[in-house]
Amino acid sequence: MFVLSILLLIAAIILFFVGRSRGEGGWKLGAALSALGGVLAGVFACVHVVSAYEVGVPATFGKVGTPLTSGVHFRSPFTDVTSFSTRPVDLNLNDKDVVEVRSSQGGVLYADVTVKWAVVPAKAVELYRLAGSAEAVQERLVLPDSREIVRNVFAKHTSEEGYASAREQIGSEIATLVRERLASRGIDVTAVNLRNVRPSDTLQDQIDKKIQQEQATQRATEAARTAEAEAERRRIEAEGIARANRILERSLSDQVLYNQCLEAYQQAARANPVYAVPCGTGSGGTPVIVDGTGN
Structure with missing residues (x-):
């Protein structure tokens, strides 16, 4: 714009001198219009408008000036303004x-x-x-x-x-x-x-393999835990049976077993007349006989 202003002013000067030498008013009118255009172009070259949501950075012959906010600013025609948008x-x-x-x-x-x-x-x-x-x-x-x-x-x-x-x-x-x-x-x-x-695809394959290994490990751990619990249950059960047998062994005697056998056959004799009881013999070696009355 500034170059255009200079060219228009030079054209106005040339037209003015040509018109004066020839004495024709048309050349002078052209000179006046060229001068007006040059002045307007010069004015516009010195005006810079910074738009809303922008900031301008002026630089004159390599020297950076103060940032220009939104609005109209007058500057040297030799100043270049670089605009930066402030919008996100x-x-x-x-x-x-x-x-x-x-x-x-x-x-x-x-x-x-x-x-x-x-x-x-x-x-x-x-x-x-x-x-x-x-x-x-x-x-x-x-x-x-x-x-x-x-x-x-x-x-x-x-x-x-x-x-x-x-x-x-x-x-x-x-x-x-x-x-x-x-x-x-x-x-x-x-x-x-x-x-x-x-x-990535390679990493995804590694992840899938790791998950499968972890699941297999969990299943193996659970199976081992179940087997251990079952073994413990059987051990406790065996210990209980052994303890009960020891108690029963200490509490039983020949006389107790003899009496229990007699009681059993006395109950059976109620349905049948006489039983020869295989529970042993009496005190004199005589076999024990249980009759229908339970004696």
Whole structure:
């Protein structure tokens, strides 16, 4: 715009002198219009409008100035203004951009992460010096830093912790580190979401084999526990029987057995006339006879 202004002013001067030499009013009118156009172009070249939700960083001959907030600003025609959007931006690390990480055991995992970030207006100058443009902020700062932190955090945990037991803790740790890293560079991270973690095919096979081995071990342990309990039950039962036999052995005598035998045959004699009792003999060697009366 400034170059156009210079060209229009030069054209106005040429038209003015040509018109004066020829004495024709048309040339002078053209000179006046060219001069007006040059002045307007010069004015527009010195005016810069910063849109809402943007911040501008002016640079004049390599010297960076104070950030420009939203509104109309007058500047030198030799000043270039680089605009940075202050709206939140989502960086989605999924699909082809998914982060490939390794656990402390060497297993490969794939993590889907979303980083929501925005430019801090007061630190736009630092971002301009680091990235150079709004488009480069995400590619040069947010993306590589986020990937590095995600990989470093997962490397401190096992595979099982990465996709299951410590997933929430890992997500919180990633969010904290990303915020701290990017805040010093003029980027405000409002949210970091660890949306999904899945193992690689090789790691999934290893996980399935481990689960099968654990299940087999549990079945074997349960079988051993059952056998041990059954053996203990039989031991206790055998000890009880042996103890009862010892008690019974101490309590029985020949006379007790003789009397019990007689009682049994006395009961049988009630249904039959006479029994010769094979329980022994009487005191004189005479066989014991039990008649129908039970005597």
